[in-house]
Amino acid sequence: MERKKIIFCATQVFEPSLAAALYSLRLLMDSDFQQSLCSQRAVLNMLNSHQTFSLSGNESNATVTILPHAQPYALLGEDVTENFVQSVAEFFEVHYAHMNPLEPCPFIFSGTLNVSGILTVLRKPNPELPTGVKTSLKWLSDRISNEETLLTIEENNITSLRINNEEHIKLLDLAAGKRGLKLTEFAIGVNESISNKIDYKINSQMNEGISGVHLAIGDGSSGYHIDFLSPSVSVHPIHSLECS
Numbered sequence: 001m002e003r004k005k006i007i008f009c010a011t012q013v014f015e016p017s018l019a020a021a022l023y024s025l026r027l028l029m030d031s032d033f034q035q036s037l038c039s040q041r042a043v044l045n046m047l048n049s050h051q052t053f054s055l056s057g058n059e060s061n062a063t064v065t066i067l068p069h070a071q072p073y074a075l076l077g078e079d080v081t082e083n084f085v086q087s088v089a090e091f092f093e094v095h096y097a098h099m100n101p102l103e104p105c106p107f108i109f110s111g112t113l114n115v116s117g118i119l120t121v122l123r124k125p126n127p128e129l130p131t132g133v134k135t136s137l138k139w140l141s142d143r144i145s146n147e148e149t150l151l152t153i154e155e156n157n158i159t160s161l162r163i164n165n166e167e168h169i170k171l172l173d174l175a176a177g178k179r180g181l182k183l184t185e186f187a188i189g190v191n192e193s194i195s196n197k198i199d200y201k202i203n204s205q206m207n208e209g210i211s212g213v214h215l216a217i218g219d220g221s222s223g224y225h226i227d228f229l230s231p232s233v234s235v236h237p238i239h240s241l242e243c244s
Helices: 018-030 033-049 133-146 169-175 205-209
Strands: 005-008 052-057 060-066 084-087 093-097 107-114 117-121 149-154 157-163 183-189 212-217 225-231 234-237
Touching: 018 205, 033 093, 033 234, 107 183, 107 212, 107 225, 117 133, 117 205, 133 157, 133 169, 157 169, 183 205, 183 225, 205 225
Parallel strands: 005 084
Antiparallel strands: 052 060, 052 234, 060 107, 093 183, 107 149, 117 225, 149 157, 183 212, 212 225
16 A cells, blocks of 8 residues: 655645745745654643643743643654654644634633734635735734734633734734634644744744744634744643642
8 A cells, every 4th residue: 555644734725825835845844843743742741741831931921721621632753654644733733722612612821922923814715704804914914023012811812912002902803703802722832943934924834833832713714713923932830739
């Protein structure tokens, strides 16, 4: 039987341009897959061994609690020894998704993140979205990549997105569709090799694997799926105190 080892990068879904495709290919070629898979195992072991974590670094300060029913998505070395077809994103992050609003969210996140860039994806056109929202999100992305941006979250609900002290939360709410400002993803990136090569103005799926964390809102169908990238943020377990 012919062996099949396929990695696909959804460049055309994020930004259907040759420039974005070439940029993604360069980052792909610069990535250390073996290191990333090993890092995923270490992150997975940490997440499975503790419940509450602190996030710090890069002027960020937050906590996240992983609930007992949570199932993290991770890719390990043994997953790619035989035949596989995997999205490139799976190689560079461990994440929790909450795509079904009728199910409980697997995590509780609160705090503030310093955001360096965003990614936006809409899997198919939705005529119910406001006219011009795609252009507005591109404008927002360009500003975030150049200016100080703080994202505030209270128990999985985004309450503020401030760029140089200007509030832009209404645009997020309009763009995200039915899920609104509720978080749909929490992820830890492990792709250390590309940390100094990211261009946050380019809407490339490769960007979300950068070392640090990212959050997301939206389901990508009723509205945009929007990732908020916060590099250089460390995640550490909070050890509970035991009474003697």
